[in-house]
Amino acid sequence: MRRAGARAGFTLIEVLVALTVLAAVSPALFRMAVLLRSGTEVIDDRTRSEIVARSLLEAALGQRDAAQYSLSGRTDGRGWSVEARPLEGATGRIAAGAGRGPGTAPKPDRDAPTMAAPPGEGNRQADRKADEEEMLWMPVGVTILVETAGSPLRIDTIALARKAPS
Numbered sequence: 001m002r003r004a005g006a007r008a009g010f011t012l013i014e015v016l017v018a019l020t021v022l023a024a025v026s027p028a029l030f031r032m033a034v035l036l037r038s039g040t041e042v043i044d045d046r047t048r049s050e051i052v053a054r055s056l057l058e059a060a061l062g063q064r065d066a067a068q069y070s071l072s073g074r075t076d077g078r079g080w081s082v083e084a085r086p087l088e089g090a091t092g093r094i095a096a097g098a099g100r101g102p103g104t105a106p107k108p109d110r111d112a113p114t115m116a117a118p119p120g121e122g123n124r125q126a127d128r129k130a131d132e133e134e135m136l137w138m139p140v141g142v143t144i145l146v147e148t149a150g151s152p153l154r155i156d157t158i159a160l161a162r163k164a165p166s
Helices: 012-061 122-132
Strands: 069-075 078-086 092-095 134-146 153-163
Touching: 012 069, 012 078, 012 134, 012 153, 078 153
Parallel strands: none
Antiparallel strands: 069 078, 078 134, 092 134, 134 153
16 A cells, blocks of 8 residues: 555665666676577587588598598688598408409409400400409598697598509
């Protein structure tokens, strides 16, 4: 119940209580906003580094003829390095076009007599002979490092590279 002469509005004590509550809560709200922003920046930095690393990984896995190499550079403001080295003690033989895993394709009989190709079949026979040639593959360890704001992003994987027959 209000007195007849009382005016509508806030009293001085109500305003002081509201300001005190606001002063007590605002540092916590500010701290939370700063943490959310820094967390977002870390996630954004990590995502951009992963995009750079993924493109480097795709390029490294496309290197089929080089068993050992080292590259470095900068992309999107991030330093990176790619290092590939042969993994010793493991090679595989794959007959081209066999569609089987390493070591399961039969070796072509090099001493077998060859028959003359019918007219117009010369290229097909040459293609078949090329398909029967074996390819030697060797596993290559690939390490990719990309700079981030925190610790560097590191990817270790294994790729296959061609090895010259010995």
